[in-house]
Amino acid sequence: MAQHHGNPRESDPAIRTEALESLLVEKGLVDRSAMDAVVDLFENKIGPRNGARVIARAWVDPAFKSRLLTDGTDAIKELGFSGLQGEDMVVVENTPSVHNVIVCTLCSCYPWPTLGLPPVWYKSAPYRARVVSEPRSVLKEFGLELPESVEVRVWDTTAELRYLVLPERPEGTELMSEEQLALLVTRDSMIGVSKALSSPTK
């Protein structure tokens, strides 16, 4: 029996979850060790470091980049990433004249195999409501201001395609290895609310 602190109520999601899982286990419908394995995958194994490797590879290998932009699913699969909520991938490239940013206004669709599970802000009402209608104000909140000459292109994930932004490779990184380059690629740059780092954070 789990410990319940404070004053738990029938509506408490922790209580409801415990009730639901215990009933499903007793009925033989779910297996706890299988569920534990799913949690481990998404908490510890699948995350934005996957996407960063895809981006770094694209930065150093023009043929891979071309494949990535033509068929995102197959190119990403070359690096071993695929599956649930990333079955049909589209990679969109940032250039000096186009800045891409991804949202799912209707729910929270997000490319799990390359970025892991989405952060709370991505799923929140303010982001979903505002990024399609006032993207520059949203980007400014994330510390990114773009000149008027750049087209801000917002992709609303309304169907089952999942989008990943290929950020611009920062200046002065010509001598970096692929592994070093991957460290510059943040989750936020692959959603499009920021650019890649120009040097790794300490």
Added chain:
Amino acid sequence: MNGIHDLGGMHGFGLIKSEKNEPVFHADWERRVMALFPATFLFAGYTVDEFRHCIENMGAAGYLESSYYEHWLHVYEEILDKRGFVTRAEMDKRIAEILNGEK
């Protein structure tokens, strides 16, 4: 449906709050709710489309006031009850047992 979930372009939500170094899960129950998705998807016979529509129907106030994984929990409770896998009565009984320290 023209529900509350259809947020694109709406006004009045204010600034975007983002947490630095946010953990993947904020509570243990969120871990279990997330894992219940593949676990229930494979036997309960629902589609992601039905899943989403169930959330769209949870009521505007509830939708905005509850957290993301509470939306998923709502779906499991609805869909599993509707299909007879776990009824509301069974859930109410088990919740009472947990609160009484019997389970």
Added chain:
Amino acid sequence: MAAALTLEIVPAVIAGGASARVDKHVAPRFRVGDRVRMRNINLPTHTRQPGYIKGKVGTVEQDYGVFVFPDAHAHGIHGKEQHCYNVRFTASELWGVTASDRDTVRVDVFDDYMDPV
């Protein structure tokens, strides 16, 4: 009774997923470059057409091929597979004259969500 999701199949299930793409020939109604107007759909049933594009005019940028149609699939109705397209809208088309002429919004839209202009 054994659980459907067992420990052994977890990696394959997560790495395999469940694509909504359908291997079926369905004639597309639109081609890349077509100007399209979004239908005024206001049914209480499920749709993936967001309200902010209703009645708006855009340009078809990409045909992604044939996919399950979510509006029907959510209600257990099968056989409505159709093309899914990426449509470009200018910010000013969506949000009015005060919005940018350069910025755009790209939305994934099904055959049944639009008509030719």
